[in-house]
Amino acid sequence: MKVAGNLFKMRSSIKDDTVNYQLVLKDSVVEMNELIGKSLSLEFKNQINCISCGKKTAKSFAQGFCYNCFQTAPEVEECVLNPEKCRAHLGESRDQTWAEKHCLIPHYVYLAIASGIKVGVTRSTQIPTRWIDQGAWKAIIIAETPNRHIAGVIENYLKQHYSDKTNWRSMLKNVLANEIDIELEKEKALALLPAELQKYAKEDSTPLELVFPVDAFPTKPNSFTFDKEAKIEGTLKGIKGQYLMFDNDRVINIRRHNGYLVELDTED
Numbered sequence: 001m002k003v004a005g006n007l008f009k010m011r012s013s014i015k016d017d018t019v020n021y022q023l024v025l026k027d028s029v030v031e032m033n034e035l036i037g038k039s040l041s042l043e044f045k046n047q048i049n050c051i052s053c054g055k056k057t058a059k060s061f062a063q064g065f066c067y068n069c070f071q072t073a074p075e076v077e078e079c080v081l082n083p084e085k086c087r088a089h090l091g092e093s094r095d096q097t098w099a100e101k102h103c104l105i106p107h108y109v110y111l112a113i114a115s116g117i118k119v120g121v122t123r124s125t126q127i128p129t130r131w132i133d134q135g136a137w138k139a140i141i142i143a144e145t146p147n148r149h150i151a152g153v154i155e156n157y158l159k160q161h162y163s164d165k166t167n168w169r170s171m172l173k174n175v176l177a178n179e180i181d182i183e184l185e186k187e188k189a190l191a192l193l194p195a196e197l198q199k200y201a202k203e204d205s206t207p208l209e210l211v212f213p214v215d216a217f218p219t220k221p222n223s224f225t226f227d228k229e230a231k232i233e234g235t236l237k238g239i240k241g242q243y244l245m246f247d248n249d250r251v252i253n254i255r256r257h258n259g260y261l262v263e264l265d266t267e268d
């Protein structure tokens with residue numbers, strides 16, 4: 001099978017207790033779990049199209065945008081990376097209509113374990129997608145807020161005690177940090193908050209565990225990028241987060257290549 005199109009982060013869902021991935025290339029939906037154990041190649045066709053306006057761009061900014069959209073699109077406003085800086089609740093944003101649907105809606109603050117524990121913020125509609133994209137195998141919601149800004153303020157407090165980053169190498173090597181009791185961490189984290197933020201605590205949440213479709217994990221993950229080489233090929237060993245894991249320890253982050261035009265070739 002040969003299909004071509006611009007890459008965009010894989011869609012995910014949970015099917016038979018396992019994360020199920022789909023890669024959409026133009027009009028084709030490729031069931032990625034079915035390709036595990038098979039050989040395939042992904043070849044870059046030397047063209048990047050902005051995921052917002054579609055125009056060709058020589059370079060991708062913020063995972064898929066042309067420079068102009070990077071400067072203007074609401075999806076890459078400062079508050080995406082720094083939720084506490086979101087000012088949509090004050091009526092200030094690049095696009096208030098977009099903000100009403102994305103910032104001024106319920107948000108969750110969560111703890112997630114990929115290889116270590118981290119704190120994060122996401123729109124309530126993005127669970128469990130957000131956790132899957134990070135390769136977290138266990139996560140729990142700790143607070144629910146009416147907008148992005150307040151969730152960011154809570155996260156900022158907790159950043160003094162928890163990382164807000166995922167170590168992608170450890171995540172891909174399947175270092176689990178089994179010893180962490182996430183429900184106990186939830187209680188600890190909430191106790192660290194000042195009273196005016198504790199009122200957003202989500203008391204009734206329970207941990208979610210995720211199983212990724214993987215035959216074998218890399219021992220020394222070696223990150224492949226189309227910026228250096230045109231083609232990655234080999235046997236697909238598994239998928240975790242937004243990474244495809246090939247034999248010989250090679251891995252590729254699909255999300256990092258949003259907008260890159262590629263051709264996927266599979267053995268049958």
Ligand SMILES: [Zn+2]
Nearest residue numbers: 050053066069
């Ligand atoms: Zn653009």
